[in-house]
Amino acid sequence: MEEEKKFVGGWGKGNKMGERRPEDICWKERWVDVGSAVRLLDLSAMSQMQRSFSIDLPSLRLPSRRETHLWYILPDEVKSTSLLKRYSQLLSQTEKDRVDQMRGDELKKNALLARTLVRTTIARYQTNEAVDPRSLMFKKNMYGKPELDWQNCNVQPLHFNISHTDSLIACGVTVHVPVGIDVEDKERKIKHDVLTFAKRFYSADEVNCLATILDPEAQRKEFIKLWTLKEAYVKALGKGFSAAPFNTFTIQSNPGGYNLCKTSEITANPLEETKKCNGGWKFALLELADSHYAAVCTEDDQADEGAPMRVIVRKTIPFVEDQLILKEYFCN
Amino acid sequence: MASLSTTSLSFKASSIKSTRISQVLRKPSSFQSISFGRFQSSKSLRLQISCAAKPETVQKVSDIVKEQLALSADTALTAESKFSALGADSLDTVEIVMALEEKFNISVEEADAQNITTIQEAADLIEDLVQKKPAA
Numbered sequence: 001m002e003e004e005k006k007f008v009g010g011w012g013k014g015n016k017m018g019e020r021r022p023e024d025i026c027w028k029e030r031w032v033d034v035g036s037a038v039r040l041l042d043l044s045a046m047s048q049m050q051r052s053f054s055i056d057l058p059s060l061r062l063p064s065r066r067e068t069h070l071w072y073i074l075p076d077e078v079k080s081t082s083l084l085k086r087y088s089q090l091l092s093q094t095e096k097d098r099v100d101q102m103r104g105d106e107l108k109k110n111a112l113l114a115r116t117l118v119r120t121t122i123a124r125y126q127t128n129e130a131v132d133p134r135s136l137m138f139k140k141n142m143y144g145k146p147e148l149d150w151q152n153c154n155v156q157p158l159h160f161n162i163s164h165t166d167s168l169i170a171c172g173v174t175v176h177v178p179v180g181i182d183v184e185d186k187e188r189k190i191k192h193d194v195l196t197f198a199k200r201f202y203s204a205d206e207v208n209c210l211a212t213i214l215d216p217e218a219q220r221k222e223f224i225k226l227w228t229l230k231e232a233y234v235k236a237l238g239k240g241f242s243a244a245p246f247n248t249f250t251i252q253s254n255p256g257g258y259n260l261c262k263t264s265e266i267t268a269n270p271l272e273e274t275k276k277c278n279g280g281w282k283f284a285l286l287e288l289a290d291s292h293y294a295a296v297c298t299e300d301d302q303a304d305e306g307a308p309m310r311v312i313v314r315k316t317i318p319f320v321e322d323q324l325i326l327k328e329y330f331c332n
Numbered sequence: 333m334a335s336l337s338t339t340s341l342s343f344k345a346s347s348i349k350s351t352r353i354s355q356v357l358r359k360p361s362s363f364q365s366i367s368f369g370r371f372q373s374s375k376s377l378r379l380q381i382s383c384a385a386k387p388e389t390v391q392k393v394s395d396i397v398k399e400q401l402a403l404s405a406d407t408a409l410t411a412e413s414k415f416s417a418l419g420a421d422s423l424d425t426v427e428i429v430m431a432l433e434e435k436f437n438i439s440v441e442e443a444d445a446q447n448i449t450t451i452q453e454a455a456d457l458i459e460d461l462v463q464k465k466p467a468a
Contacts, residue, residue: 103418164421184423191431200430201426240446241422241442242442242446
């Protein structure tokens, strides 16, 4: 029939998911365990099209406040040409044009998967009725950050942010507060000397911290972690890189977690440079698929200041399967 | 499209630039609008009246980009090639800028660094900075 990817039986550990028989072409009835809620899809009340999206894109409970949902795709796991064709049918013309602009098949595929991940994931959070991923509209804020144009389509006002590397594409979703994410390959080699790079772009405190790490490999890894955290912050802030040059803020690594310190030069005297480390932003740093660092940054809601961020990570292949990877609290 | 005319002209412009500019100054009324930088000029004359970078600068930038992004030697890059279309992420862009700073002995502002999206833009910025450097 179709050269669908063979279903690998079993779902994430700790996830109570109903058994699915590999020979099922579509999901007729599913028990979906998301968090502690168990929900049976009521298919009888839906139209034909809604039913098709409901079956293939099971809906999701919205993230609660203080929660970030992190979804990722591993491009190497998506090989079916019919599936990729189905994905390309979800994209807007502008998105298709951008995919075509990418140089090379791998980059084209990854660009396609990125847009697919965004559209299908956001469509699933629409709790009122099944939403066609194609109908979602996006806009950019005044600084160029992509956002869901939720006013023009009848959808929940979610925040999202996407990041990709050659081998992993991730999308973070929140409600209430902006989110920024960044992923990097753990083994990514920096062409320049790490400290030279850091001195050029990072803050003085971060350089000092990196300089204390003597093992070059450990230093490189810490550099990458800092990069993802700093990128995640700038992306969560959503005002472009010039609003928060990397050397104007420090990501402080504490036993409990990560903290943002903004350098404010009140006087011309560098000795009087003060640093505000009272947060306003929450951070989480995770490892995904044993191969990538992923940083998540969300704005602190005033009511939630100091409360930990909860992150729920799922790996997905849209229309095929989800796998719950972890649920964890990240403190600051 | 725009990119094709821009590419072909930006290579020629550096040699004939001075002639054209003097023509422009003599007949300002023949132009609906005079454009600078990277925007299309009026239809009567599709010319970039800007300081477009020399071909050798574009070539040097291309070489650095190829190296940073580990592209094969026969990858065809043009001045209009976009970093993002070649698979460059923000870390790549910053490394490219650092390599360009070393190669051309210039210093790029972070805001400028993040705004570079094509090889042409990088080359233009480099030449601008090289020109502005105080004489040794």
